[in-house]
Amino acid sequence: MTEFGIGTWKTRDGRKAVVESIESGRNLPLVGNIDGKRTQWTEDGGFYFSGYGHDADLIAPWVAPAEYPDADGWIKWYGGECPVLPETIVETRHRGVDNQQFRAGSFWWDHRGKAGDIIAYRVVEPVAEPKAAAFAAEFWMVFLEGGSAPRVKHASFEAAYEEATRLVKQTGCRAWVLEPVSSVATGPLVREGRTPDAMLKARS
Numbered sequence: 001m002t003e004f005g006i007g008t009w010k011t012r013d014g015r016k017a018v019v020e021s022i023e024s025g026r027n028l029p030l031v032g033n034i035d036g037k038r039t040q041w042t043e044d045g046g047f048y049f050s051g052y053g054h055d056a057d058l059i060a061p062w063v064a065p066a067e068y069p070d071a072d073g074w075i076k077w078y079g080g081e082c083p084v085l086p087e088t089i090v091e092t093r094h095r096g097v098d099n100q101q102f103r104a105g106s107f108w109w110d111h112r113g114k115a116g117d118i119i120a121y122r123v124v125e126p127v128a129e130p131k132a133a134a135f136a137a138e139f140w141m142v143f144l145e146g147g148s149a150p151r152v153k154h155a156s157f158e159a160a161y162e163e164a165t166r167l168v169k170q171t172g173c174r175a176w177v178l179e180p181v182s183s184v185a186t187g188p189l190v191r192e193g194r195t196p197d198a199m200l201k202a203r204s
Contacts (some may be wrong), residue, residue, distance in 0.1 A: 002045065002058075002059075002060065004019065004030060004041070004043070004044070004045045004058050005019065005022060005030075006019050006020065006022060007019060007020065007059040007061070007062075008061070008062035008079070009045070009059075009060065009061060009062050010058070010059055010060045010061065010063070011034065011055060011056050011057060011058060011059065011060045012053065012054065012055050012056070012057045012059050013055035013056070014054075014080050015034055015035065016034070016062050016064075016079065016111070017032060017033070017034045017036075017039065017056070017058055017062070017099040018032045018033050018034075018071075018111055018113065019031070019032040019041070019058075020033070020080075021124065022029055024128075025069060026192045028040035028042060028048065029042075029043050030042070030043065030045070032059075032113070033113035035192055036046065036054060036095050036096075036111075036113045036115075036117060037093075037113075037114070039056060040055075041056075041058055045057055045058030046058075046136060054133050056076055062078075064078045064079075064080060065078075069122065070097025072122070073122035073123065074093070074120045074121070074122045075121055075122060076119070076120050077079035077109070077118050077119055077120055077121055078111070079109065079110050079111030079117065079118075080110060081109060081110075082088070082104050082105065082109045083104075083109070083121075084104045084126075084177065085104065086103060086104055086122060087103060087104070087105065087127045087128070088103070088104045088123060088126055088127050089102070089103060089104075089123075089124040089125035090102070090103075090104045090107075090121045090122065090124060091121065091124050092107060092118045092120070092121045093119050093121070093123050094112070094117060094118055094119065095116070095117040096114075096115030096116075097116055101124060103173045112193065115118065120199075125197050126141065127154070128163060132173060137152035138180075139154060139155060139180070140149070140153075140157050140159070140177055140178060140179055141153060141154065141160065141177075141178045142154070142160050142163050142164045142167065142175055142176065142177055142178065143176040143178055144167050144171065144173055144174075144175045144176075145173045145174045145175070146171075146173050147167075147171075147173070150178065157177065157179070160177045160178075161177055163175075164176070164177050165191050
């Protein structure tokens, strides 16, 4: 059996319901709204005391349906995190106030049961996704076939190449000059540079 609490839920007829608070000890402890209208439910998600299955009963966690722009570019909005980059210029439709046009990061996008809730939006001026900073190699290493793992960091390609040449002459084995393309660090886990997927795409 689903345990309903504070959060967003799907009603029996497919609408988005928001439970904003729980008033323990009451017959209708779940308090919130549907489309901005104050609503209360029993602890098992029943709308008031319907008992027979009501359109406004809570039945499952809310998952926003995929929405696509209409002929005029408007996209329905059900509340949640900002769907575009903060610097994007958007025009918005609201539950109870006039349309507005401004930076997306200036609006609240979650639904609060208020007139300012966004119910649809369209992009007026898109912005490009920021590019990841290039991964700069700060050293090179030399790997000798049949030898141990490389440990020495060379400050330049030329120095590493010179060392590789020396090792080949000394051992007769093949030597590789290695340039780092990515790194992984802990505390918290940090990754920089190219990923395995990116490397595969670059080779295809």
